[in-house]
Amino acid sequence: MTKSSRAMAITAAAIVSILGCSTPVAVAGPLTDFYDAPVATTEPAVPGEVVRNLPVNSPKGFGLGFDIERILYRSTDTHGDPMIVSGYTMTPTAPWTGPGPRPVIAYAPGTSGMADRCAGSAVLGTVGSSPAILPLLLAGYRVVATDYQGLGTPGGHTYLNRMASGHALLDAARTADVEPSTPVVLFGYSEGGFASASAAELAPTYAPELNIRGAYVGAPPADPTLNIDTLDNTGLGSAVLFAVDGMINAYPERAESIRGLFDSDGLAALDAAQNWCTTDPAANDIVRTSELTRDGRPLTEQLSNPVLAAVAETDTVGRIAPVVPVYLAHAVADDTVPVEQSRTLLRRWRDLGADITYRQYDLPAIPLEGANHQPGALAAYNDVMPWIADLIHRS
Structure with a gap:
C-alpha cells in the first residue's frame, strides 16, 4: 500500500468512525413540520426551487467549519408530475481558493432503507451517506444531497427508479442556484451510483443549463435483472x-x-x-x-x-450515452451489487460512444456477508478525488 493509499484509508476509517455508526432515529418535534407540512403550490412549478429550509446544528463530528441546511425542493417524478423532495446542503465556511466559483457536488446517497426516518437529511450520518461527504467538503466543494422521492417527504420511496432518482439529483444541483460557469459533478455509490448514472444520462434533456463536468458512478445496481440472484436467500x-x-410506489x-x-x-x-x-x-x-x-x-x-x-x-441504466466523462468503479469481490453490473454498464455505454474511465478494485474478500460492498467506495477515493479536481480545473 502506498503512502497516499494509507492516508486515504486512515481518512476513510475516520469518516466511518465519526459518521457511519449513527443509527437512523424517528423524525419528531420541529422536523415533523419541516417534512410534512403542506407546501404551497405554484404555477408553473420550477424544478430545483427551494420551498423550505432549516439550518442544522452541527452534530458531533461536524465541527469542522461547514454550514448545514435541510432543504425541501421541487422536482419531477417518473411520470413528469411535480413532486417535493427533501435533502441537505453542506458548504465549507472557508473561502474557495480554487479557480472560478466554488464547485458543487450533487451527492446521491447509498441505500438506507424505505422509511422516512432513514433519510440522510433526517440523521446526517446514515451508513449509506456518510463515507463520501467529508473528503468532498475538505476539498472545499459544496455538497448538495438528495433524499430521493418519498424519503423524508410524504409518499413511498421510489427505490431505484431511474427517472425519479435522476431528476431528484439534478434538481438538488439546481437548488445551489449556481452561476452558469459553476462546475457541477454528480457523485454516488450503490443506490447513489444508480442515481448518478441516471442523472448523467438525463442531464442533456432535463437540466441542460447545468455546467456538469462529470459523474462518479460507484457500484451501481444499473440493471434489475442482474442483482436479484446475488441477494436472494441471504x-x-x-x-x-x-x-x-420501489416499483409499487413509483407505478x-x-x-x-x-x-x-x-x-x-x-x-x-x-x-x-x-x-x-x-x-x-x-x-x-x-x-x-x-x-x-x-x-x-x-x-x-x-x-x-x-x-x-x-x-x-424502463429502470435499466445504460440505454443512453452520457455526454460528460464518467468515472465508473466497482470492487470485484462486492457481494451486494455484483461487479457484472458495472461491466455490463461499461459495455453498453462504450458501445454508445460514451467517455468512460473504468476501475476495478481487486480487494481481499471479507468472510462476512455484506461486508464486501462498502470497501469499494473507500478504495475509490484515492482515484476519484484527483479525477474530480482535474475536471474542475479544466477550462
Whole structure:
C-alpha cells in the first residue's frame, strides 16, 4: 500500500468512525413540520426551487467549519408530475481558493432503507451517506444531497427508479442556484451510483443549463435483472423487497398487478419493508423470495412476467450515452451489487460512444456477508478525488 493509499484509508476509517455508526432515529418535534407540512403550490412549478429550509446544528463530528441546511425542493417524478423532495446542503465556511466559483457536488446517497426516518437529511450520518461527504467538503466543494422521492417527504420511496432518482439529483444541483460557469459533478455509490448514472444520462434533456463536468458512478445496481440472484436467500434480501416496493410506489397504476404476484407472506413482507431502515434487525433477516410468491418461483424468474418486465426495462441504466466523462468503479469481490453490473454498464455505454474511465478494485474478500460492498467506495477515493479536481480545473 502506498503512502497516499494509507492516508486515504486512515481518512476513510475516520469518516466511518465519526459518521457511519449513527443509527437512523424517528423524525419528531420541529422536523415533523419541516417534512410534512403542506407546501404551497405554484404555477408553473420550477424544478430545483427551494420551498423550505432549516439550518442544522452541527452534530458531533461536524465541527469542522461547514454550514448545514435541510432543504425541501421541487422536482419531477417518473411520470413528469411535480413532486417535493427533501435533502441537505453542506458548504465549507472557508473561502474557495480554487479557480472560478466554488464547485458543487450533487451527492446521491447509498441505500438506507424505505422509511422516512432513514433519510440522510433526517440523521446526517446514515451508513449509506456518510463515507463520501467529508473528503468532498475538505476539498472545499459544496455538497448538495438528495433524499430521493418519498424519503423524508410524504409518499413511498421510489427505490431505484431511474427517472425519479435522476431528476431528484439534478434538481438538488439546481437548488445551489449556481452561476452558469459553476462546475457541477454528480457523485454516488450503490443506490447513489444508480442515481448518478441516471442523472448523467438525463442531464442533456432535463437540466441542460447545468455546467456538469462529470459523474462518479460507484457500484451501481444499473440493471434489475442482474442483482436479484446475488441477494436472494441471504440476509441482504431486504434490498429485493425494497426494489419491489420501489416499483409499487413509483407505478401506482401497476401496484395491484405487482402485488398480485405475491402470497400473503410476501405481501406482509413487502408492507413491513416499507417501514425498514437498513440498520433495523428485521432488514437483515434472510429473504427467500420463492417462499413469498404465489407460484413458488423466485423473483428472478418473475422478471419475465410482463407485469415486471416493462418496469425493469424502463429502470435499466445504460440505454443512453452520457455526454460528460464518467468515472465508473466497482470492487470485484462486492457481494451486494455484483461487479457484472458495472461491466455490463461499461459495455453498453462504450458501445454508445460514451467517455468512460473504468476501475476495478481487486480487494481481499471479507468472510462476512455484506461486508464486501462498502470497501469499494473507500478504495475509490484515492482515484476519484484527483479525477474530480482535474475536471474542475479544466477550462
